[in-house]
Amino acid sequence: TQLLEQSPQFLSIQEGENLTVYCNSSSVFSSLQWYRQEPGEGPVLLVTVVTGGEVKKLKRLTFQFGDARKDSSLHITAAQPGDTGLYLCAGKIRDFGNEKLTFGTGTRLTIIP
Amino acid sequence: KAGVTQTPRYLIKTRGQQVTLSCSPISGHRSVSWYQQTPGQGLQFLFEYFSETQRNKGNFPGRFSGRQFSNSRSEMNVSTLELGDSALYLCASSPRRGAFTNEKLFFGSGTQLSVL
Numbered sequence: 001t002q003l004l005e006q007s008p009q010f011l012s013i014q015e016g017e018n019l020t021v022y023c024n025s026s027s028v029f030s031s032l033q034w035y036r037q038e039p040g041e042g043p044v045l046l047v048t049v050v051t052g053g054e055v056k057k058l059k060r061l062t063f064q065f066g067d068a069r070k071d072s073s074l075h076i077t078a079a080q081p082g083d084t085g086l087y088l089c090a091g092k093i094r095d096f097g098n099e100k101l102t103f104g105t106g107t108r109l110t111i112i113p
Numbered sequence: 114k115a116g117v118t119q120t121p122r123y124l125i126k127t128r129g130q131q132v133t134l135s136c137s138p139i140s141g142h143r144s145v146s147w148y149q150q151t152p153g154q155g156l157q158f159l160f161e162y163f164s165e166t167q168r169n170k171g172n173f174p175g176r177f178s179g180r181q182f183s184n185s186r187s188e189m190n191v192s193t194l195e196l197g198d199s200a201l202y203l204c205a206s207s208p209r210r211g212a213f214t215n216e217k218l219f220f221g222s223g224t225q226l227s228v229l
Contacts, residue, residue: 033218042117042203042220043156088156100169101218103148103156 003027004091004104012110016078021107023072023089030092032065032072033101037086079111115139117206117221125227131192134224138185138206144168145187146218147179150201159202162187163210191226199228 007022023032031050035043047056049065049072056063060083062075076083089104118137126132138145146169147159158171162181179189185206191198205218 041222042205043218044220045217048217090156100158100171101146102158105155 003102006104006107010108020075028069033090035088081111084111119221123225134189136187136204142206144207146205148203194228
């Protein structure tokens with residue numbers, strides 16, 4: 001059972017368009033992170049959101065944490081080819097007294113020039 | 114500051130063999146976590162080491178083991194390799210334990226393991 005579901009699984013859009021990808025769970029997370037992974041590399045942290053309803057902006061990227069801390073979204077404005085990559089959300093969840101970082105299956109984004 | 118270094122970058126093994134992967138964290142980082150990434154299952158947590166002790170473990174069989182040395186470098190071992198162990202193995206380091214809410218993970222580029 002996948003704790004974190006990301007949608008869509010694949011997304012291919014033209015340069016300049018806007019897009020939103022989603023990360024959903026039935027579990028409450030103490031915090032949620034978004035990473036971007038490029039081919040042949042490890043994931044790179046983009047942002048951490050902690051408070052329900054929190055919105056963070058990173059240039060053209062806007063991240064939102066759901067009020068109930070069970071979901072998150074990533075919105076990209078005016079997408080560029082450099083945004084191409086695998087976007088992963090990761091939530092911290094308490095499991096038998098330990099906090100584990102659980103990753104979603106990712107959204108593979110391709111921006112067509 | 115050098116990033117997280119994983120060696121080797123690529124590895125080809127046959128079923129039944131065993132393999133050891135190495136991870137050198139960012140200088141000053143004391144926590145090292147290991148993850149397995151496959152197209153079907155995504156990124157799955159293997160284990161976390163802090164101060165030479167395993168602090169956290171994922172749902173993997175006992176064939177997967179690890180250790181951390183006093184200089185925080187870590188190794189991961191997989192014994193009796195199976196075809197399904199083919200994956201990208203990623204190591205991540207952080208200054209403190211990953212249990213802290215805002216802890217940042219810094220990933221290496223991974224070791225691509227192919228089991229034939």
